[in-house]
Amino acid sequence: MEQSDRAYQRALREQLARNELTFAHAPIGQAIVELDGTWRQVNGALLQMLEYDEVELLAMTFQDITHPEDLDLDLGLLQQTLAGEITSYQMEKRYFTRTGRTVWALLSVALVRGLDDEPLYFISQILDITSHKKQVQALQDFTAMLAHDLRTPASVIAGFAQLLSTGPYDDEVTSIARRIERASTTIVDLLENALTTESIDSGRLTARPTALDVRDAVGTAVQAALSAAEMNEQELEVDTSGLVPAVAWVDPVHLEQVMTNLIGNARKYGGPHVRVTTQVHDRRVEILVEDDGPGVPPRFVPQLFERYSRAQEARTGSQRGSGLGLYIVRDLLTANNGTIDYEKAALGGAGFRVSLPAA
Ligand SMILES: Nc1ncnc2c1ncn2[C@@H]1O[C@H](COP(=O)(O)OP(=O)(O)O)[C@@H](O)[C@H]1O
Ligand SMILES: [Mg+2]
Structure with a gap:
């Protein structure tokens, strides 16, 4: 009896140590957060991402460093989790770092409940996606610029090709003009659709x-x-x-x-x-x-x-x-x-x- 009790204790301690290490050395931000949003425990990756030291961050809430435009969505989802409507959630959001930089994060939150189902605390995983966001933004800007600047010359080509194809020229010229007209009209339509897609993606529609x-x-x-x-x-x-x-x-x-x-x-x-x-x-x-x-x-x-x-x-x-x-x-x-x-x-x-x- 005493034997197996001790074995159990040892296994438990080992598991706790393992959890502790996993938490501390995770390459992504991890935190335990109180129900009111106060950080209870944070790992090194999170501190590095947010540029705080541990004592400073533990004196704050996540609300303090959340971008105001992302706060309502986060709090809403949190509320739904507390109410038992959902058990966890994921969202993209922005945090302000200690030096005032904005970082984009992919946040996953799960609520831990006690034996009587009472909410205890949240477990948050926070992945820095700032550089990914910047790349996507740069690509979007580039596409928009390209589509926008190509649209006018492509329309000019299509217009003149149409003029040529209906003019008093021999069959060969007419046929070539028609092919230019067809190809350039396809380009104009594609650019038109690319521009609209970009405005949908960037929320500017x-x-x-x-x-x-x-x-x-x-x-x-x-x-x-x-x-x-x-x-x-x-x-x-x-x-x-x-x-x-x-x-x-x-x-x-x-x-x-x-x-x-x-x-x-x-x-x-x-x-x-x-x-x-x-x-x-x-x-x-x-x-x-x-x-x-x-x-x-x-x-x-x-x-x-x-x-x-x-x-x-x-x-x-x-x-x-x-x-x-x-x-x-x-x-x-x-x-x-x-x-x-x-x-x-x-x-x-x-x-x-x-x-x-x-x-
Ligand atoms: N009137 C239609 N009759 C048959 N298939 C259609 C019709 N309209 C659309 N489709 C199908 O739906 C697809 C998507 O249409 P759309 O989004 O306009 O793209 P695109 O015209 O560039 O292919 C088309 O490629 C075609 O397969
Ligand atoms: Mg179509």
Whole structure:
């Protein structure tokens, strides 16, 4: 009896020592935090990251050194953990160091409860992701700069190529001009979508809604699709007889981009028949874009609105694209209190139903 008791004691002590060492020497910040946010125990990695010495940090709370913009989210999640709604959480947040630098961290928090389920303390793991964040930011800035600065010259090339292709020149010049026009239009569209994606990623996408007859945006997008079809020597008929006056509350630039993408897709992957109809009911404006092509392959439907996703058929086909279009479309609509759903179209192919608040 005494023998096994001692063995148990030894095993326990050894485990405690092991935990202690793991905590102290972890390469990432680790801490035990009181329920009120006071640091109870912190490891070397955390002290180094935050530039404090132990005595200083233990006299503070995590709230004291959290960036004000990240505090509410952190406290909210903490509250949910205490209330038992969740058992742990993860978030990206910023801390201020002793010298006033801002560090980005990936924070994981778990609540330790006692035998009667009463909350005891939190265990936090804090990974410094500052350099990763900086790299991502630099890449985003670079992409935005590139897309922005290339858009104007690419539009100029597309415009002049179009002029050339419709001018009184011989067939060879006309055919070359058309190829330049097609290629440069693809570049303009890609850049447009890249810029919008960047503004979504950086959280700068804001809608400036006005009361607007959606037929304006539909008309512009239909014209763009018709001229793209001509340029690609492709048959395309767009039925707009089902357009009724429909005034929605939406950002005009956003709606045009949505319609250009949807009608552009109908031209690229569907057709030759495309139909656009509008409806107003229940204080909502609905726009339905249908085509009579093969439709979206059923197994691809769950990924349809994901970024960079294209169906196998599209990737191996002749139509170029980035797979950003529908991802952007959905985000633009969300920013305008709108929705989009895919359905099998009455026309036989793909159907995209957009819903927006009526003005
Ligand atoms: N009208 C449609 N008919 C069939 N498939 C479509 C249609 N619209 C979109 N898709 C599929 O969804 C994918 C994603 O579309 P999108 O996000 O606009 O990207 P992209 O046009 O650049 O490929 C397309 O590559 C295609 O596989
Ligand atoms: Mg597209």
